[in-house]
Amino acid sequence: MDVSRLFSVAVKTASIKKVSLSSISGTVTIAVTSRAPTRLILSEVKFDLLSTDGTTERAIIHGWAENVSLNAFTTTEVPVPITVTSIETIHFLTGALTRDMNARVRGTAKIDAYISEITIPFDNVVTLPSILTR
Secondary structure: OOHHHHEEEEEEEEEEEEEOOOOEEEEEEEEEEEOOOOOEEEEEEEEEEEEOOOOOOOEEEEEEEEEEEEOOOEEEEEEEEEEEOOHHHHHHHHHHHOOOEEEEEEEEEEEEOOOOEEEEEEEEEEEEOOOOOO
16 A cells, blocks of 8 residues: 555645845745544655746745644645745845746655655645735
8 A cells, every 4th residue: 555645745825925135035835634544743844946937947945844743634734934045036036026926846745654754745836926916
């Protein structure tokens, strides 16, 4: 039996919360659905947020979270705070000030299933809503 079928991982939302001259901060929320009959631990979720602006995909943000409890038969939302200080990334994301932008979130979730660790890849395109048109 493939126990990884007991879990699914998807990106629920991505948002920019604060913009300053030196950084941009926001949150990427990962939804982990467990169909396992017992409580388990999401030992790690890590991802890259990549631009999808028609150029070569490049990682512009990295995010990770660790040690999140997953209850049996539930979906757990994991908000992962992100902060960007790279000048190149800030330049790219300034477009999100006035218009919605699409980005690809690609990563893996590792679930500690007591006797083994289950790795589940995910890859979703999400929309970063414009910060000035809210």
